[in-house]
Amino acid sequence: MQLIINNKIFTDNSNEAVKGTVFVLSKQNEKFKEAAIANGCEKIIKADELKNYFDMSSIKVIGITGTNGKTTTAAAIYSILLDLGYKVALQGTRGFFINDERVEEYSLTTPVQLGNFAHIQKAIENECQFFVMEVSSHAIEQKRIEGLEFELKIHTNITRDHLDYHKTIEEYINVKNSFFDDNSKKLINKDDKVVKFNPTNALTYSLDNPSTYKVNAYSFKNGTNVMFSKIEEMYSYSSTLMGIFNIYNLTAAIAAVDMVTSNSLDEICAVVENFAGVSGRMETISTKPFVIVDFAHTPDGMKEVYESFNHKNIITVFGAGGNRDKEKRALMGQIASKFAKTIIVTSDNPRFEDPDLIIEDICKGINNKNNLYIEVNRKEAIKKGIELARQDEDSVLLILGKGDEPYQIIYDQKMPLSDKEEVLKYL
């Protein structure tokens, strides 16, 4: 990766660290320092020194971490800020966006150091006042966010994910919490039981516990309607987004915009309705049969989705990623069997693993095998789901795990596949 500032090349790759370039040292490439020197680089700096070469004072960086809800909360903040007339950049799982336009496709949720700086540079060139970014646990652990100064840090929730990488849940929680141990402005979900944060400059939001931005009531009639209070004052907003978890995401987004702008909460709440949600996140693809595509890929994420459709006969299609946390698989099976009437277990990015064995792992959590179908081919699994949904008017088909990912990863190949397009094909 290279970054050019005032005609000077900064690189994090020793192979590119030739004469006249600056080698930017990070946790990941420390081991290549000698190679960079051998290649003749002009200078070596630490990633957190990059800020000395770079004037970022015109842009406010907002970072969001948590197990679930980062992409949705980030997109909601982006949408609200744009609607209020600001220029904004958004960086996360779905790519990189500037002022309502997609600039880059999917890659990492949080790029490496030089990648973050390059995007911020582009945002500044486009006169953005805000840079909204998702911060993954990998990024915190690998110090990809070194050298960034955050105007606001937001916490969504901490459950379980990526244990293939972090090994233990304790380590995962510690990594996430470490994002909140400094004196920056923070916005914390007060209903989360494991979050630990430095209380200096922290405000909170919640549905259950006392907090700064406290949801007092909500209803799901004709969309989602929410009343919340800040200190003594009451406010309300409406949204087309479904699910209690989206009340968390939207309330966090409103609170965040309140914390970083001088707009009134009434102004902010008025534009929330315009946010149509994120592609592939609780997205209704069809109402008859009722079909939803969602990105839930953790036991907790699935539970949240299923609970939102408790009044329906749930038919669900899902798998679990290969070369990722194996422990979550049986738990996902368990959650599905608790809530769903019919389960179709299939593949979700098997990568280098045998898809049949991943499915076996998932099925270990499913006790009642009566309404269980196994279909390793995801396209066929979706087709089966639609067939079954057509036979039951009270059903909802919940296709989980891939959201709007446009591919299935088999070995290291990305084969084109879109859950949404498959659904539309069979309707």
Ligand SMILES: CC(=O)N[C@H]1[C@@H](OP(=O)(O)OP(=O)(O)OC[C@H]2O[C@@H](n3ccc(=O)[nH]c3=O)[C@H](O)[C@@H]2O)O[C@H](CO)[C@@H](O)[C@@H]1O[C@H](C)C(=O)N[C@@H](C)C(=O)N[C@H](CCC(=O)O)C(=O)O
């Ligand atoms: C497991 C993991 O996170 N791996 C990341 C890690 O890989 P690595 O340490 O093996 O990389 P490496 O090839 O040794 O290179 C490390 C550094 O050395 C440098 N290098 C390398 C070779 C050389 O000869 N000389 C040299 O200087 C490279 O330029 C680089 O800066 O560092 C690389 C760059 O520094 C990342 O691209 C890579 O992400 C891989 C591709 C990945 O798939 N990561 C996923 C798991 C990830 O990060 N996901 C999260 C969360 C997703 C979510 O929940 O939404 C994300 O933020 O996307």
Ligand SMILES: Nc1ncnc2c1ncn2[C@@H]1O[C@H](COP(=O)(O)OP(=O)(O)OP(=O)(O)O)[C@@H](O)[C@H]1O
């Ligand atoms: N606040 C929340 N609490 C619990 N579950 C949520 C919440 N928000 C979203 N979800 C569920 O998690 C899924 C992923 O949401 P989203 O993409 O916003 O999260 P993310 O943190 O960016 O995930 P990832 O780290 O995989 O990119 C959604 O499709 C939904 O099922």
Ligand SMILES: N[C@H](CCC[C@H](N)C(=O)O)C(=O)O
């Ligand atoms: N962005 C996350 C979720 C991907 C979910 C699922 N589609 C998978 O491949 O496991 C990750 O890379 O772990």
Ligand SMILES: [Mg+2]
């Ligand atoms: Mg994300």
